[in-house]
Structure formats: structure tokens, C-alpha cells
Amino acid sequence: MKRKITLKQIAKELGVSVSTVSKALSNSKEISEDTTQKIQAFAKLYNYKPNNIALSLKNRKTKTIGILIPEIVHHFFSTVIRGIERVANRRGYNVIVGLSNESFTKEIINMEMLANGSIDGFVLSISKETLLKQDYHHFNATINQGIPIVMFDRVVNEVDCDKVIVDDFNGAVKAVKKLIENQCKNIALITTMDYVSVGRLRTQGYLEAIQNEGIIADSNLILKIDDSLDVENHLDILETELAHFFKSNPNIDGVFAVNELYAVTAMKVAKKLGLNIPEDIQVIGFTDGVLSKHATPSLTTVSQHGQKIGEQSANLLIDRLEAEDTQTEQYFTNNERKRDFIKMVIETEIIERESTK
Amino acid sequence: MKRKITLKQIAKELGVSVSTVSKALSNSKEISEDTTQKIQAFAKLYNYKPNNIALSLKNRKTKTIGILIPEIVHHFFSTVIRGIERVANRRGYNVIVGLSNESFTKEIINMEMLANGSIDGFVLSISKETLLKQDYHHFNATINQGIPIVMFDRVVNEVDCDKVIVDDFNGAVKAVKKLIENQCKNIALITTMDYVSVGRLRTQGYLEAIQNEGIIADSNLILKIDDSLDVENHLDILETELAHFFKSNPNIDGVFAVNELYAVTAMKVAKKLGLNIPEDIQVIGFTDGVLSKHATPSLTTVSQHGQKIGEQSANLLIDRLEAEDTQTEQYFTNNERKRDFIKMVIETEIIERESTK
DNA sequence: ATAATTTACGAAATCGATTTCGTGTTGATA
DNA sequence: TATCAACACGAAATCGATTTCGTAAATTAT
Numbered sequence: 059m060k061r062k063i064t065l066k067q068i069a070k071e072l073g074v075s076v077s078t079v080s081k082a083l084s085n086s087k088e089i090s091e092d093t094t095q096k097i098q099a100f101a102k103l104y105n106y107k108p109n110n111i112a113l114s115l116k117n118r119k120t121k122t123i124g125i126l127i128p129e130i131v132h133h134f135f136s137t138v139i140r141g142i143e144r145v146a147n148r149r150g151y152n153v154i155v156g157l158s159n160e161s162f163t164k165e166i167i168n169m170e171m172l173a174n175g176s177i178d179g180f181v182l183s184i185s186k187e188t189l190l191k192q193d194y195h196h197f198n199a200t201i202n203q204g205i206p207i208v209m210f211d212r213v214v215n216e217v218d219c220d221k222v223i224v225d226d227f228n229g230a231v232k233a234v235k236k237l238i239e240n241q242c243k244n245i246a247l248i249t250t251m252d253y254v255s256v257g258r259l260r261t262q263g264y265l266e267a268i269q270n271e272g273i274i275a276d277s278n279l280i281l282k283i284d285d286s287l288d289v290e291n292h293l294d295i296l297e298t299e300l301a302h303f304f305k306s307n308p309n310i311d312g313v314f315a316v317n318e319l320y321a322v323t324a325m326k327v328a329k330k331l332g333l334n335i336p337e338d339i340q341v342i343g344f345t346d347g348v349l350s351k352h353a354t355p356s357l358t359t360v361s362q363h364g365q366k367i368g369e370q371s372a373n374l375l376i377d378r379l380e381a382e383d384t385q386t387e388q389y390f391t392n393n394e395r396k397r398d399f400i401k402m403v404i405e406t407e408i409i410e411r412e413s414t415k
Numbered sequence: 416m417k418r419k420i421t422l423k424q425i426a427k428e429l430g431v432s433v434s435t436v437s438k439a440l441s442n443s444k445e446i447s448e449d450t451t452q453k454i455q456a457f458a459k460l461y462n463y464k465p466n467n468i469a470l471s472l473k474n475r476k477t478k479t480i481g482i483l484i485p486e487i488v489h490h491f492f493s494t495v496i497r498g499i500e501r502v503a504n505r506r507g508y509n510v511i512v513g514l515s516n517e518s519f520t521k522e523i524i525n526m527e528m529l530a531n532g533s534i535d536g537f538v539l540s541i542s543k544e545t546l547l548k549q550d551y552h553h554f555n556a557t558i559n560q561g562i563p564i565v566m567f568d569r570v571v572n573e574v575d576c577d578k579v580i581v582d583d584f585n586g587a588v589k590a591v592k593k594l595i596e597n598q599c600k601n602i603a604l605i606t607t608m609d610y611v612s613v614g615r616l617r618t619q620g621y622l623e624a625i626q627n628e629g630i631i632a633d634s635n636l637i638l639k640i641d642d643s644l645d646v647e648n649h650l651d652i653l654e655t656e657l658a659h660f661f662k663s664n665p666n667i668d669g670v671f672a673v674n675e676l677y678a679v680t681a682m683k684v685a686k687k688l689g690l691n692i693p694e695d696i697q698v699i700g701f702t703d704g705v706l707s708k709h710a711t712p713s714l715t716t717v718s719q720h721g722q723k724i725g726e727q728s729a730n731l732l733i734d735r736l737e738a739e740d741t742q743t744e745q746y747f748t749n750n751e752r753k754r755d756f757i758k759m760v761i762e763t764e765i766i767e768r769e770s771t772k
Numbered sequence: 773a774t775a776a777t778t779t780a781c782g783a784a785a786t787c788g789a790t791t792t793c794g795t796g797t798t799g800a801t802a
Numbered sequence: 803t804a805t806c807a808a809c810a811c812g813a814a815a816t817c818g819a820t821t822t823c824g825t826a827a828a829t830t831a832t
Contacts, residue, residue, distance in 0.1 A: 064817095
């Protein structure tokens, strides 16, 4: 087993100083042609690569960005990660991921763990528990330490940072409008409790679209699911609630669900009740994941473009990181040249499939 | 904006030396009670946390493990990551992830990027292209540099390292046996091309189970899909092939598919052809993902326990990393105390749902 | 031939920690 | 009172790089 070779070892082998080796390898013209050649040849032979940790320490930057998300086994989040990784890699960065598991405490622990030098900045989406508690001090503390944050999807006004969100409101409006155009008269909404902002926005979009058509929203047509329990493991509860919902509202001819699981499950339940999709009930979901694509019938859905969200987030973060580089400490402290915080909105798109006419 | 405080700054503020501060913070009894108290109070006040990068450089270990996988938008892989992250976190490690995107080159680039000091070891699954080329020099090179690797799922005998695999062969046998017990007489296999070992093993399991029952395998009942093209985007091709397959083999009454997408799509196509599931055709898939759980009918499948695979992989890696610590360099070079490489097999489990009787 | 520049390199500081070793002061012992 | 150990702390090396500055030797200019 041969450990990686260091500058010092090269220097000793070749009988020169460490500084000479370093300069030769960076093609400094301070070093003679001869010496440079010799050193570079030797370095290539032994496959020398500078130690990243040493570089990080010296440069006071790690060239890695921290991703902090509530959950990784989730189509939307993994597409976002893919987007982040893509531009990060292209721009010479690595990504290190932490999972909060929707827990406030784990979110804090993860942030503190990474904020001690391991990363240059964060791309994150807030955990449900944090949103509930409305305690955002850890984000502000991190930013105050000079570590920039980009929030995506689940964002919050109380923190000053770049944000990338999907246009949940208009996505919902578009979806409901589509149902109305398709002659639905009684459109149901299947949503979550309100504390996660995205759910709230989608609900508002639904209401807006309904009211725009002069229809008065019927609260009986709104089903709120308590997603504080892990829904994946309470499928039967969900199905029971849905069955009850459909039975007590036999007039429903359209369904807008705030995520694809609710939409697909609604279709499943409706079919069991003898309803045909899209003939009797048309369904539109939110989030274009595997389920939407492969359900029977396949689901018309509002695509959030997760990968694009990830790409934009990473670009915003890296732009800011590299802007800081070029700024002198002077500019920096009085915020002169710092670009203002951006809230970037990624437009949604309706992917039409078999669950609508 | 206040940068994180360093030992040096604490030392200056308190009029002591850096070494004193360091020792006081680690409760060295070399330092008097008074001084220790004062320093610790000050450190707490300013929320001092040692800089990870500096520690990594000093200790020559980063306490982070590199994950290298072909694709992240994939249920199986994300459950594995979740498992890795879980034990990594518990044991004080971070994870940094790289995506090979099934590309040989990206795999190498990623490895080299991380192997220069950023990580202590790898947990990885080999890309398809690498498996095709059968070029594994980068893995061996990394291991030779003293960076241990744990491979999972897509592993290869040519590399000496710990491995965690699912029992693909027996999983397939179990599935097919189940179909046979359920009175299926003509069981079809829907599989991929053979170069990814897991596909091959599942195919072999199918053949084994069939032959054990004295049935002679009918090659007409085996459909091989070319998955070199991204299947997600060629759903229609897949469906056409499946429709043709079912039509030319009307005797099929059972289907075993090597992944859940094929299984679900097979169900979809069969239903379109007027066949009922499970009455006319029973279906079992491999990989217990969202699709299996939420398809209609829900899919009976062979669960691979991705999270467990991740947990075991991480444990194997960290065990080895920490074993190296305690060993003297002497032992180390002649391999005396090093534990042999382990190939750990995670048993599969059949999750029965609606697609079988 | 002397002064002024280049040229080509090395020494040392630095990034932020830990750790070994050395040393001045105090108190106990002979 | 001389000796010695214990105590409390600091200086310096180290991890692996980069970079500034200093300086002999070689070259050019005067």
C-alpha cells in the first residue's frame, strides 16, 4: 500500500525545497525550465494530486456545498439533489448531504456539524417540525457566520437568503382551471394541514381558481389529511377517509390533490367505488413523480421541475460564494457590492395524461 | 457578520497561549482549575467549535464517507443512502455523495475528486458502463492508496473489498416458487440484458426454480429488455414489446419481473389486453418501491431491504476504518491483523399484495 | 570593472487545530 | 538550606499545501 505522495516527499526526492516544487507544479516562471520539467515529470510519474484538506485549510474554502433536506426517499427531493449535483460538479464543487428526517433537532445538529468548516454554503429545504415551531434561529446564525444559504421549496420569509420556489399557487390555479375547462362542476381538493407553506399555497390556488369562475367554494369538497403521521405507513387510513369522502359527496366530478400520492390513492379508491377515470371523475395531482407516470390510468399532474430547482439553487449559491471571493473585506462588511437576495420562481407545467379528458 | 472564533483568538483575548486553550478545552489536568474554568466559559460564550478542516488535516482523517452511486432518482438507491446516512451519523461521520450517472468516466472523476483527502472510505455501487467495460483499475488504485471500499448491490469479484449484496438468486427462486405454489403453469420472465450481475442472478434464480419443479424452461417465455436506453423515457417501446409478448404467449398465467417498473408495466399492458390480475395472470416484481405499493392492483414483490443494505455497508466500512486506527503501521503493512473481506448477503423477503392470489 | 538587475531558488509564515517537550515556579523533603 | 518533584503553562513541531519575502549567483548595463 502506497500512500499518496506529498510535496514534501517530492522535494526531498529531488533535492529541492517544497516551495520550488509547489511553484514548478503551478508553472510559475520563477522556476527554471529545467527544474520545472523534472519536477512535473516526477509528479506525473507518482500521480501527485494536491491534498484537498490542506487546500481547504489554506484557502479557507472547501469547494463543497451542503445539502440539507427532510427526506431522501422522495422523488422530488432526489431530483433536486440530482440538479444540485450536476451544476456543483460542473462548477468544481462536491456535495455533502444531511437528512433532517423532518426533525428540528436533527436539522440543527446537521447544520452545526457541517458549518464548522466542512462546507462553503447550504442548499436546504426546511423540515416540517421547524416550520411548525417557527424557530429559524439556526438559519440566521449560520448566515451570520458568513455561510450563505439557499432555500428551496419549503422556504420562509423570516430568513434573509436566496430562495428558489415553485409557483405552487399558480400551479394549483392552472390545474383547477384545466378541470373547469374540462367541464368539471364539482371539484374536490385533497390537501394537507396548512403549516407547510407549499400545501397552503396550493390550497389558495385552488380557491382562487374556483372563485374566479364565480363558483362558491364548498367546504365539503375540501379534504384535509393530517400528514403529521407518516402517510406511507397509514395508507389504509388515507383510503378510508377518501372512500368516506367520495361517498358523502357523490357529485364530485373532478379532483385536485396537492401531491401525487393523494391523487393516485384517490383514483384507486374511486375505481373501487365503481367510478371511472376520467369519465366520471377527472384527477390532477401535484409533483411529477414515478407514481404519476406509471399509475393506471396515468396521472395528469403539475410538474415542479425538481431538477431545475436544484440547478438554479446551486447556481445561486455558487454565484454568491464566488462573488464573495472577488470582494475585498471592506466592501464585504458594509454590504456595498453584495447582490440582493433573490427569490426565484420556477414555473410549473401541466403534464397531461390519462386521468383527464 | 462574525466569523467563527478560533483557538488563537481565544488565546489572545484571555492572554494565554494556544496550547493552554486547547488543553483546557479538552479538560487536560495539565491546566489549573481556574484557567480551565475561565477558558471554557469564554469558549461557550463565543460558541467555539473546532474547525473540522483543521482537525482533518491534523488527524489525517476526515470522518466523512463517500457514496458513489449510478443514479439518485431511484427508490432503491435512495433507501440505501438513507441507511448509510443513518449509521454514519450515529457513528459520527458525514456522507458526501457523487453520482456516476452510469458512466465509467464520471465514476473515475468522482472517485479521484474525493480520494484526494476528502473522504476516509467509499461505499459504492458500480455503474453499468464500468460493468460492461469490465475495467476496475480505479477501484483497485483507490484501495491501494489505503482508502477502503465497500461495494453494494452491483459488485464484482475482481476487486478485493467488503461487499453487501442482496440474495438476488434466492429472491428470484422464492418468487417463482410462490407463483408455482399458486398454481401458475406458464411463468414468464421479464428481465434485462445480462451484463449487470443482479439481473443475471435473478434470471438464474428463475431458471433454477422452474427446473426444480421439473418444468423445462421455455425460452419463448423469457423477454429480455434492452435497458441500455433509459427506459423511463421509452415507456411506449416497453409497452409495445410487452403487448406483443403477451399476445404471442396467451398461455402465460404468471409473470416474474426483475424490477418493479417491468412488473407494473406488465400489469398495465395485461389489463389493457383484457386480462385480470391476479385471476388470469399473477405478477411478482423485484424491489419494493413506491410503485409496488401504490399500483392497482398493488404488487407482490421481492423486497431487497435497501436501508439495511446501506446500514450494513456503512458499518462494515466504519469498522474497517476504525480498526486501522488501532493497528500499528507494522501490523498494517504485513496485513496481520486485518480482518478478511466480507461478502454479506441480505436476505430478501416476499411482500404479498394484490397481484398474487 | 563596478553597479544594477534578473534569475532561480529557499526560508518562513500561514490556515486551525493537537501534542510533545521544555521550563519557571512552588511546595515538600532531606 | 539544598534538592527534587509536582504543577501550570508556553514554545514549537506537525498535518499539506500556498505565497511572500529575502538572497546568492548570474547577467546586463554603465
